[in-house]
Amino acid sequence: MNVEPFSLPLADPVDTARGTVSERRGFLVTVERDGETGVGEATPLPGWTESREACRSALERAAATDARDEALAACEGAPAARHGVSLAFADAAARARERPLYRQLGADGRVERVPVNATVGDADPATTAARVRGVLGDGFRTAKLKVGARSLADDIARLDAVRAAAPDAALRVDANGAWDRGTARRALDAVGDVEYVEQPLAAPSLGEHAALRDRGRIALDESVAAAGVDEVVATDAADVVVLKPMALGGVDRTVDAGRRARAAGVEPVVTTAFDAVYARTAAVHAAAVLAPLPACGLATGDALARDLAADPAPVADGAIAVPQGKGNGVAGPHVE
Numbered sequence: 498m499n500v501e502p503f504s505l506p507l508a509d510p511v512d513t514a515r516g517t518v519s520e521r522r523g524f525l526v527t528v529e530r531d532g533e534t535g536v537g538e539a540t541p542l543p544g545w546t547e548s549r550e551a552c553r554s555a556l557e558r559a560a561a562t563d564a565r566d567e568a569l570a571a572c573e574g575a576p577a578a579r580h581g582v583s584l585a586f587a588d589a590a591a592r593a594r595e596r597p598l599y600r601q602l603g604a605d606g607r608v609e610r611v612p613v614n615a616t617v618g619d620a621d622p623a624t625t626a627a628r629v630r631g632v633l634g635d636g637f638r639t640a641k642l643k644v645g646a647r648s649l650a651d652d653i654a655r656l657d658a659v660r661a662a663a664p665d666a667a668l669r670v671d672a673n674g675a676w677d678r679g680t681a682r683r684a685l686d687a688v689g690d691v692e693y694v695e696q697p698l699a700a701p702s703l704g705e706h707a708a709l710r711d712r713g714r715i716a717l718d719e720s721v722a723a724a725g726v727d728e729v730v731a732t733d734a735a736d737v738v739v740l741k742p743m744a745l746g747g748v749d750r751t752v753d754a755g756r757r758a759r760a761a762g763v764e765p766v767v768t769t770a771f772d773a774v775y776a777r778t779a780a781v782h783a784a785a786v787l788a789p790l791p792a793c794g795l796a797t798g799d800a801l802a803r804d805l806a807a808d809p810a811p812v813a814d815g816a817i818a819v820p821q822g823k824g825n826g827v828a829g830p831h832v833e
């Protein structure tokens with residue numbers, strides 16, 4: 498196993514209630530198996546995953562063995578590291594069997610496309626409205642707006658401006674845990690017609706989120722990373738679970754978690770953690786296994802100023818075409 502660090506700046510840093518995401522640093526994981534090279538990506542994002550140092554240590558432990566199960570065991574407790582190692586082995590296995598990753602992960606039939614949302618960071622009302630109009634012009638139908646970085650009144654003014662400028666847009670909002678219970682209740686009453694409010698309260702707050710569900714649809718993201726999908730489902734804390742493969746320990750675990758959530762009546766949505774191309778594309782495959790899904794947060798490639806390789810799954814008309822070649826579909830070698 499080979500582990501190589503990388504660092505990628507965002508083209509346009511994303512402002513959220515938890516600060517600004519401006520750079521993604523991670524590790525490329527390469528394994529040779531069955532005569533094929535498999536490539537995985539571990540891109541930790543503190544708040545969702547282990548730290549970069551913990552990720553590096555786990556990958557060092559994993560690299561000490563060539564046995565898949567031992568390497569995965571070395572990554573327990575380090576979800577980004579486990580993501581990288583499990584993806585490298587799954588990519589090699591799918592290539593060896595000459596099938597796309599999503600078939601390797603358990604999809605029964607061919608899946609062509611996964612619908613995606615645009616992600617719109619915090620900005621003043623006019624800028625937010627212009628960005629939403631712009632993404633509709635690019636073919637998106639659904640926009641996820643970051644909220645909670647300013648007062649609720651200001652966020653409602655942003656939503657009003659968006660609805661005036663882009664009345665056809667389907668909207669969701671993501672507060673990244675910025676609100677207290679009173680603000681969250683007022684927000685749910687004031688946001689109007691949105692698909693859901695994502696992570697209104699700090700994670701995990703499962704009982705508190707369950708209590709908010711009579712006011713509107715709740716999606717949980719950081720709470721899923723903190724408490725796990727099963728705990729979120731068992732406590733009736735969410736209508737929607739936001740599944741970030743990087744935070745869940747891999748695309749294999751994401752598929753399993755999505756199936757369990759759906760069986761319990763909770764809708765899964767797959768998103769990236771502003772990952773580089775290997776993990777982003779793998780998340781598209783995970784979404785393909787779970788399809789049909791609501792619009793997923795996978796359209797984050799353009800957020801990066803540069804990437805590790807050409808994107809085999811670009812966004813067109815509000816959807817991503819699922820790569821149908823063998824493996825993950827990213828053509829190496831990576832370029833930095």
Ligand SMILES: O=C(O)CCC(=O)C1=CC=C[C@@H](O)[C@@H]1C(=O)O
Binds near residue numbers: 518614616718793796
């Ligand atoms: O879900 C999306 O539309 C894209 C991904 C995304 O919004 C996020 C990725 C990583 C960290 C966060 O800032 C953010 C989120 O909270 O969902």
Ligand SMILES: [Mg+2]
Binds near residue numbers: 671673695718719739
């Ligand atoms: Mg979120």
